[in-house]
Amino acid sequence: MSDSKKTASVNTGAKAEKKHRLSYEKRKGLYGYGFIALWALGTIYFFLMPLVVSLIYSFNETKVQPGGMEMKYIGFKNYVNAFRKDQDYSLALVDMLKNTALRTPLIIIFSIFIALVLNQKFKGRTFARAVFFLPVIIATGPVMDIINGNMSTGGYSGGSEQFSTMFEANLVDQLLNFLGIYNISDRLSSIINSLTTDIFNLVWNSGIQILLILAALQGISPASKEAAQMEGATSWEFFWKITLPTISPMILASVVYTVVDSFVDPANKVMTIVLNKSTNWDHGYSAAMAWAYFLIIGVCLAIIVAILNKVIYYEVE
Amino acid sequence: MATKKEEKQFEKERKAAIKAREKRMKEIGLEKFLTPEQIKYNRRQKVIGAVWPVFRFLILFGLCFIILYPLIFMLSTAFRPSEQMNDPSIIWIPKNFTLDNVKQTWGVMKFDKTLVNTIILNLVASILQVATCSITGYGFARFKFKGKNLLFGIVIMMIIVPPQITTIPLYMQYAYPPKFLASLLTLGKSTSLINSPWTMYLPALFANGIRAGLFIFIFRQFFRGLPKELEDAAYLDGCSPLYTYVKIMIPNARQSFLTVFLFSIVWYWNDYYVSSSFFTNNDTVALMLKNLNTNLIQQLFDGQSVSVRQIIVWLEAGCLLSITPILIMYVFLQRYFVEGIEKSGLAN
Numbered sequence: 323m324s325d326s327k328k329t330a331s332v333n334t335g336a337k338a339e340k341k342h343r344l345s346y347e348k349r350k351g352l353y354g355y356g357f358i359a360l361w362a363l364g365t366i367y368f369f370l371m372p373l374v375v376s377l378i379y380s381f382n383e384t385k386v387q388p389g390g391m392e393m394k395y396i397g398f399k400n401y402v403n404a405f406r407k408d409q410d411y412s413l414a415l416v417d418m419l420k421n422t423a424l425r426t427p428l429i430i431i432f433s434i435f436i437a438l439v440l441n442q443k444f445k446g447r448t449f450a451r452a453v454f455f456l457p458v459i460i461a462t463g464p465v466m467d468i469i470n471g472n473m474s475t476g477g478y479s480g481g482s483e484q485f486s487t488m489f490e491a492n493l494v495d496q497l498l499n500f501l502g503i504y505n506i507s508d509r510l511s512s513i514i515n516s517l518t519t520d521i522f523n524l525v526w527n528s529g530i531q532i533l534l535i536l537a538a539l540q541g542i543s544p545a546s547k548e549a550a551q552m553e554g555a556t557s558w559e560f561f562w563k564i565t566l567p568t569i570s571p572m573i574l575a576s577v578v579y580t581v582v583d584s585f586v587d588p589a590n591k592v593m594t595i596v597l598n599k600s601t602n603w604d605h606g607y608s609a610a611m612a613w614a615y616f617l618i619i620g621v622c623l624a625i626i627v628a629i630l631n632k633v634i635y636y637e638v639e
Numbered sequence: 640m641a642t643k644k645e646e647k648q649f650e651k652e653r654k655a656a657i658k659a660r661e662k663r664m665k666e667i668g669l670e671k672f673l674t675p676e677q678i679k680y681n682r683r684q685k686v687i688g689a690v691w692p693v694f695r696f697l698i699l700f701g702l703c704f705i706i707l708y709p710l711i712f713m714l715s716t717a718f719r720p721s722e723q724m725n726d727p728s729i730i731w732i733p734k735n736f737t738l739d740n741v742k743q744t745w746g747v748m749k750f751d752k753t754l755v756n757t758i759i760l761n762l763v764a765s766i767l768q769v770a771t772c773s774i775t776g777y778g779f780a781r782f783k784f785k786g787k788n789l790l791f792g793i794v795i796m797m798i799i800v801p802p803q804i805t806t807i808p809l810y811m812q813y814a815y816p817p818k819f820l821a822s823l824l825t826l827g828k829s830t831s832l833i834n835s836p837w838t839m840y841l842p843a844l845f846a847n848g849i850r851a852g853l854f855i856f857i858f859r860q861f862f863r864g865l866p867k868e869l870e871d872a873a874y875l876d877g878c879s880p881l882y883t884y885v886k887i888m889i890p891n892a893r894q895s896f897l898t899v900f901l902f903s904i905v906w907y908w909n910d911y912y913v914s915s916s917f918f919t920n921n922d923t924v925a926l927m928l929k930n931l932n933t934n935l936i937q938q939l940f941d942g943q944s945v946s947v948r949q950i951i952v953w954l955e956a957g958c959l960l961s962i963t964p965i966l967i968m969y970v971f972l973q974r975y976f977v978e979g980i981e982k983s984g985l986a987n
Contacts, residue, residue: 353880354782361775364845372808453703463909464929465958469709586801612804
């Protein structure tokens with residue numbers, strides 16, 4: 323008797339607790355709104371409003387007046403002009419997409435490789451890591467413009483001339499000629515040339531990606547490596563069967579970061595065209611261009627994420 | 640717990656023991672202990688173990704050289720007299736060193752004033768940004784409320800949308816803000832916020848500064864990785880969520896706060912696009928460097944057109960000046976960049 327009474331009282335106690343908990347959950351939800359309130363206010367004023375206004379600009383012919391912007395509605399004309407009449411815009415757009423499609427896999431493979439190497443134990447690892455993350459703090463700044471400028475306008479400026487001759491494709495040419503191979507050297511040297519000149523950009527643009535993948539690599543327990551060695555797995559097998567699936571979510575993040583980074587970079591051609599238009603006070607037109615560009619980025623990213631999501635391995639918690 | 644020294648000692652002893660055992664096994668004959676496949680596997684591992692470190696050193700050395708190359712070049716040219724740029728006999732080390740380039744560039748960039756201005760701007764904006772982004776990230780990580788996914792979608796949008804889209808409308812907002820706000824923030828001096836540091840502080844204060852979306856995302860990932868028991872204990876003791884956040888979560892998240900703070904400083908330091916849109920005479924180091932070419936030509940060459948190789952020593956000196964402060968910070972706090980990111984929850 324007393325036992326059943328006890329359980330009953332426990333039951334009602336649990337019910338009361340549940341009820342109390344529900345309201346508690348609700349209260350917690352309100353606190354959640356409180357925590358993000360500041361951000362929500364800011365986002366409305368500093369992000370969403372400007373976004374909508376620029377969308378409105380893109381459907382208008384704009385004129386800057388003291389005290390505001392004077393607008394005349396012209397429908398889709400700005401968009402049509404951008405794709406039909408502007409000679410540079412579509413070309414730059416295609417160029418940009420091609421470039422990104424070529425460079426992203428290179429950067430990702432390179433970052434995975436370097437992250438794997440930097441994850442091993444060896445003397446001077448701290449130094450090597452510090453050097454490889456150096457681009458993270460420098461590459462986004464205007465210093466990069468001057469560095470890049472020096473590289474390309476090298477000419478007589480001493481060291482940079484040396485840099486470009488160091489990887490001179492003629493060496494490859496001469497080697498091939500020496501071996502008696504003549505015909506393919508032109509094609510080959512141009513490919514090698516583009517690769518070697520790109521090595522600089524490759525290394526300087528993969529700082530963050532290396533950081534992300536290295537962070538993911540730290541999540542693989544040393545025990546699994548030991549177990550694999552006990553079973554006689556080679557490092558090659560270990561990489562494909564264990565490492566790659568484990569870090570695949572981070573690879574997705576790096577891919578997205580790389581794509582966004584190359585699209586948003588103020589130095590890229592499309593961005594330059596857009597910015598030029600807006601410094602010429604043609605804000606409506608430039609907004610239309612920027613929006614078309616952004617929509618293309620969005621579609622590209624959605625496709626990439628959808629494809630990669632199929633092969634990614636998520637640990638079930 | 641064994642100390643690091645002891646651990647090293649253990650490792651040494653373990654390796655010695657393995658070696659001794661192998662030797663004994665060899666004396667008796669390996670075939671008695673291992674299958675042929677095992678012998679083959681062991682031999683292969685040994686070869687890889689011998690060759691790989693050399694290979695690794697070569698790769699890392701080469702790539703480190705590529706990364707450090709511009710910095711070495713900077714050091715080499717910044718202290719070189721301009722005439723010696725055309726001397727073909729000089730590759731790295733100039734015949735004599737001079738501080739003139741650096742001094743002249745310092746003058747052109749008004750570096751003392753600019754530096755102080757930039758540091759104040761960076762510190763205030765970064766501190767505000769880290770504080771508000773962490774609060775927002777915590778809200779997204781630990782509370783359930785309606786429309787959370789939609790709102791978080793906006794955070795993702797903030798990462799993806801290029802700032803160039805919103806710059807012009809933002810400029811209009813800053814140029815013609817509500818009157819009371821402008822007079823409050825600029826102490827009645829002006830009706831527009833353009834050129835006032837508030838164009839940087841205001842968005843940071845509302846978790847919308849430079850790359851704020853990314854920071855909110857990082858903080859959310861981090862707070863999600865912390866054990867829930869931490870807060871539950873505090874709630875049981877009757878603490879309010881805000882109090883719990885300040886007293887329990889912040890001390891636990893110190894490392895990731897520092898990492899994000901460092902990133903924030905770096906990105907504010909390097910930013911020239913956003914600041915050039917809202918500042919016309921409020922100078923930061925990045926803006927000064929961006930305009931250094933023009934300023935140098937005006938002040939040192941009387942506006943004549945000059946080629947890159949004539950002006951390069953001053954440009955490189957300017958680069959050196961502008962990365963030195965951030966480089967010093969990096970050298971001292973480098974391990975937080977590297978080890979901090981591992982613990983900051985990005986790993987999950």
